[in-house]
Amino acid sequence: MPAVSVKNLRKVYQGGAEALRGVTLEVEEGDFFALLGPNGAGKTTLIGIVTSLINKTSGEVSVFDMDIDKNRSLAKTCIGLVPQEFNFNIFEKVEDIITTQAGYYGIPLVQAKKDAEPILKDLGLWEKKGETSQNLSGGMKRRLMIARALIHHPKLLILDEPTAGVDVEMRHSMWNFLRRINAEGTTIILTTHYLEEAEQLSRNVAIINKGTILVNEPTKQLLARYGEKNLEQIYLDLIKAENI
């Protein structure tokens, strides 16, 4: 069963900018899927539509076979989103941020506190649970975003540039964490500008530019097809060819 199925998805913003031009895409359950593309390619719009943050113009989107127009609430329970920008209240404490989020998914406070403990420990934030988020470092804030997205145990985790501004050591630690939860069954969709990250982590990759999917295939297959080139070189070639 596909975790995400997108058919002929179009998005035209007010003012006429066409962000998605009939995108069709499938992400299989259990996959670690990288969605790559330059700024303004349509990645965030695509994620926004899947997560119901953006209204689509036309096309079909389903999450675990649930159409987001017909079964929106059920589809939403399956998704955890780590947005690009920090968007928590900086005056709230780490634990409160997590438990409030759990409340949005109908998890009672007592249960949320229990559920938060292993997640915060896994992400090295347990000692900081009483701190307000403004006192956390950039890397800790990134991990807090992941912890918040995982509190309701989503089957699908969507990460929009989760390691932006994170140091190398922390990035590797986050990679390990993501690999582990993927191995445990969580489907992951990752957008990133660090192509090494996508190469290291993803089993399948799609490259999008100007609202159109240029490539969508297994990462290994793509790398094999281009011989000696790494993902970054392949990506640059494809984008350059597209822009000519």
Add this chain to the structure above:
Amino acid sequence: MRKEFVRIMRIWSQTLLPPVITSSLYFIVFGGFIGSQLAPIDGYSYMQFIVPGLIMMSVITSAYTNTVSTFYFAKFVRNIEEILVSPTPDWVVVAGFVSGGVMRGLMVGALVLVVSLFFTHLAIFNIAVLLAVILLTAILFSLAGLINGVFAKGFDGISIVPTFVLTPLTYLGGIFYSIEQFPQFWQNVSLANPILYMVNAFRYGFLGITDISLWICFAVLLGMSLFFILVVLYLFREGIGVKH
């Protein structure tokens, strides 16, 4: 509710204190200095006459300000997205924001009531009317604040309506006078001000006097509340102001 209560108490010097100080000044200046020179209205001293209206004014302002600022801030820092991606039904989201406004409105109203007792004595004529009017008014203006927050595109957008619409309507809403003191033409003009109905119904709860039939006051309150509920639910369903 819990989150809002914590926020209101954390910044009590911004949320609870200012209306108490403003109302105290009204009691001293209007009720004390000027009111002592005026003849009783319907058998009540001027101070007694203005207390219900001043409580109502603080409830209206606090309820409105709370939802407009909370909702706009959630949009500004984009943590509204965490609610939008969750399966929380629209009516629960609306109820959450509105209950925060109602809570702050009632807390401020109770504080102003306590302060007023230092200046005059008050009897309660009809507690059921009193509680129904204050609750409905707090709900109505919390909804109005939420609508303002939905459409606000900047911090200017959350202050324009309170400054240029709400404040004049409140001052002209019969807090400081009975419309029976006006010529017929201005009495008719005053009837177009919805706040007049709330102030009069609330004054009836305390003093047993009103310029307008209680039934009409409740019809206006209930009718407007219902209309605003429908408007807010429509805005949330369509994602107006929050989705692209």
